[in-house]
Amino acid sequence: MDKKSFKKGHFLHIERKKYRKEYKHLKNLFKQDSLKIIHNEEVKDRSIYKYWIHRKKLFSLIGTSPIYMTHELWFSVTPEVIAIFIAKFVKACLPNATKILDIFCGGGGNLIQFAKLFPKVYGVDYSLEHLYCTYKNAISYDVADRIWLKYGSWPRLAAKGRFDNLGIDCVFASPPWGGPQYLKQDVYDLENMLEPKGITDLLQSCANVSDNIILFLPRNSKLLQLSRATRKVFGLQAKCKVVYVKQNGYLKGMLCIWGDALINYNELPNEIDDEVIANESNSSDEVIDNASTSADNKEQKSSEKKFKFNYDLYG
Numbered sequence: 001m002d003k004k005s006f007k008k009g010h011f012l013h014i015e016r017k018k019y020r021k022e023y024k025h026l027k028n029l030f031k032q033d034s035l036k037i038i039h040n041e042e043v044k045d046r047s048i049y050k051y052w053i054h055r056k057k058l059f060s061l062i063g064t065s066p067i068y069m070t071h072e073l074w075f076s077v078t079p080e081v082i083a084i085f086i087a088k089f090v091k092a093c094l095p096n097a098t099k100i101l102d103i104f105c106g107g108g109g110n111l112i113q114f115a116k117l118f119p120k121v122y123g124v125d126y127s128l129e130h131l132y133c134t135y136k137n138a139i140s141y142d143v144a145d146r147i148w149l150k151y152g153s154w155p156r157l158a159a160k161g162r163f164d165n166l167g168i169d170c171v172f173a174s175p176p177w178g179g180p181q182y183l184k185q186d187v188y189d190l191e192n193m194l195e196p197k198g199i200t201d202l203l204q205s206c207a208n209v210s211d212n213i214i215l216f217l218p219r220n221s222k223l224l225q226l227s228r229a230t231r232k233v234f235g236l237q238a239k240c241k242v243v244y245v246k247q248n249g250y251l252k253g254m255l256c257i258w259g260d261a262l263i264n265y266n267e268l269p270n271e272i273d274d275e276v277i278a279n280e281s282n283s284s285d286e287v288i289d290n291a292s293t294s295a296d297n298k299e300q301k302s303s304e305k306k307f308k309f310n311y312d313l314y315g
């Protein structure tokens with residue numbers, strides 16, 4: 001595909017009259033081949049230098065294929081190994097799934113890995129630049145024909161029920177955590193710090209679209225709020241499974257999982273389990289593991305550990 005062109009149909013509704021300005025802007029981004037990383041050129045912006053140093057962990061193709069980033073994406077993109085794990089996990093639990101929705105698709109870190117395993121992946125983002133980066137990066141990963149991108153703010157799209165009747169098999173969301181400052185708090189307030197909506201509203205909007213939901217949230221998230229949101233949206237008996245995700249021995253965040261098919265597996269499929277074990281044996285590599293929670297959170301845990309794979313259940 002000519003680098004200046006794109007398949008309009010993959011940017012849903014972008015040709016509508018009300019998006020005239022956005023469409024023009026999108027065409028310009030393509031025309032100028034904007035936001036392409038020159039991978040050997042050291043970034044001047046010191047605030048993203050530490051992310052640039054580890055750039056191949058974000059997209060392993062950096063250096064061999066063109067990859068596109070905005071300033072924000074440097075600290076927002078899900079590291080590739082984690083995105084691969086999440087996509088494989090969903091595939092293992094929902095082998096017949098065909099449609100995945102990634103609500104805050106950013107630069108395509110997760111969406112691209114989903115698109116490698118599922119035929120139809122929808123991405124939503126309210127940044128046109130990010131949608132552009134996702135599309136360009138998907139071209140490099142050879143999955144652009146499997147993705148459909150919707151420009152707009154999720155709360156507004158959700159209120160209009162835009163994705164409610166599409167037969168989405170699983171919703172994934174890595175919402176903005178409010179920048180790297182989230183770590184300065186001992187406990188992350190999921191109702192007031194998460195953007196653009198608190199956990200209960202976000203979960204409700206996902207539940208309207210699919211029974212199977214995965215949210216990628218800060219490692220210090222307040223678990224009591226997770227329990228409350230779970231009960232409020234799904235009822236008193238509902239459970240949320242929490243998987244803590246480590247990379248290089250460093251706790252990166254937690255995957256919060258809802259839906260029988262995602263929660264009720266007996267153990268992780270061999271393919272994933274082997275990878276996890278292999279990684280555990282190598283301290284410099286990535287592992288998926290459970291982690292201790294703060295004292296504040298411990299009393300909220302039911303600590304039900306039935307399976308080989310470590311996780312906690314909250315409800």
Ligand SMILES: C[S@@+](CC[C@H](N)C(=O)[O-])C[C@H]1O[C@@H](n2cnc3c(N)ncnc32)[C@H](O)[C@@H]1O
Pocket residue numbers: 076077078079103104105106107108109110111124125126127130152153154155174175176177195196
């Ligand atoms: C943490 S990043 C997602 C990163 C993505 N998972 C990846 O790997 O590239 C969060 C994204 O949410 C988008 N966003 C923030 N507020 C939004 C809103 N109200 N509606 C839709 N997208 C939003 C931002 O533009 C950003 O791209």
